[in-house]
Amino acid sequence: RKEVEQDPGPFNVPEGATVAFNCTYSNSASQSFFWYRQDCRKEPKLLMSVYSSGNEDGRFTAQLNRASQYISLLIRDSKLSDSATYLCVVNKASSSNTGKLIFGQGTTLQVKP
């Protein structure tokens, strides 16, 4: 079983739709949580960190449930430019400075006009 599991999709949604991605992680010692975005043939880039209290950045909302070991990402009012692969990422260390990142397989989003 993979340490971080995501539904690979693809999720095909119309512009303006709201879409939610989920992921689960198996290691309860995980300390830091992130969503990365990866465009086709490009490197992963940090989208946002995820906190238990939940955090929002514009149209993006991330949530962490430590008890269920579950992470979510909600995208409101989808834009064509949101089309990408979204990677759920965990890190056992309290800072990525000292720990390796564990990536999920990624969930592919395709926003259509």
Place this chain on the structure above:
Amino acid sequence: GAGVSQSPRYKVAKRGQDVALRCDPISGHVSLFWYQQALGQGPEFLTYFQNEAQLDKSGLPSDRFFAERPEGSVSTLKIQRTQQEDSAVYLCASIGRGGTDTQYFGPGTRLTVL
């Protein structure tokens, strides 16, 4: 400023050849990571350096894989006697001391073994 750079961007090797992949981290970044990303998968950790010290190499798939960072800046990932299953994108990431949680990734080297 300049980000993480990697070279070559693309490498085609015949099975059995040795290859060397280079990573130039962001200047002053202490920690450096190598990841392997197979097609359709997320990146998988290979190895980690703090300055010149290789603190974790648990992800290296076999003894054909070797990484070094002799002066604590540029790093080289070497793969000996390449096999077809080594075909993947090799990503390098770096992070500074006491910085944010962000690992900055380079563009990767796409290795194809024929």
